[in-house]
Amino acid sequence: MAQCRVQKLILENSNTPLHDARVHAMTFYRTPQSFKEKFNRSLSETKALFNVETWLLHHGKRLEERFHLSAYKLLNHLLMTTKCEIETDGFFTLATHIKGNILLVGIDSDGFYLNNEIKETYSRLKTEKSNVSYSEINSIHGHDAFLIEYEQLSRILAPIFKPEELNAKSINYEHTNIG
Numbered sequence: 001m002a003q004c005r006v007q008k009l010i011l012e013n014s015n016t017p018l019h020d021a022r023v024h025a026m027t028f029y030r031t032p033q034s035f036k037e038k039f040n041r042s043l044s045e046t047k048a049l050f051n052v053e054t055w056l057l058h059h060g061k062r063l064e065e066r067f068h069l070s071a072y073k074l075l076n077h078l079l080m081t082t083k084c085e086i087e088t089d090g091f092f093t094l095a096t097h098i099k100g101n102i103l104l105v106g107i108d109s110d111g112f113y114l115n116n117e118i119k120e121t122y123s124r125l126k127t128e129k130s131n132v133s134y135s136e137i138n139s140i141h142g143h144d145a146f147l148i149e150y151e152q153l154s155r156i157l158a159p160i161f162k163p164e165e166l167n168a169k170s171i172n173y174e175h176t177n178i179g
Contacts, residue, residue, distance in 0.1 A: 003028050004080045011073050019060035026059050031109050033140040101131045112143040
């Protein structure tokens with residue numbers, strides 16, 4: 001909610017709202033450790049900026065080129081107003097009616113979709129449904145780990161998209177430390 005509030009302020013008050021909102025967003029999609037690993041305070045060879053700054057500015061420019069302000073504002077509004085929290089019984093009532101398997105994937109360093117909340121959702125659903133599982137991506141890269149840790153994500157998703165390739169000793173990716 002806090003990040004969405006800052007996004008809203010940027011979108012309503014900046015001279016370059018899409019650019020600036022995206023720059024801000026990129027800073028919480030990654031962790032400080034991820035930034036250090038990627039950039040390590042290195043300087044750009046072509047600009048008088050740190051490489052992390054040029055990377056952020058690039059992402060701001062790219063979003064401006066392919067997104068409309070009204071759409072970004074709507075997405076941010078939906079993030080601020082959608083009530084699908086663990087405490088919302090309506091969400092769980094709907095989820096228990098899903099006939100297909102449910103796989104929840106968390107990222108241990110995600111600061112946007114908190115892994116602890118995904119684990120809580122899993123624990124609660126598991127009491128109502130037997131076909132719920134949880135997997136975790138371990139990474140220093142925060143929210144963007146699902147884009148970076150493709151080998152881990154591929155192993156997690158392989159049983160879903162290529163079940164015929166699994167051998168008799170199927171790997172269980174379910175988190176075992178959840179109550």
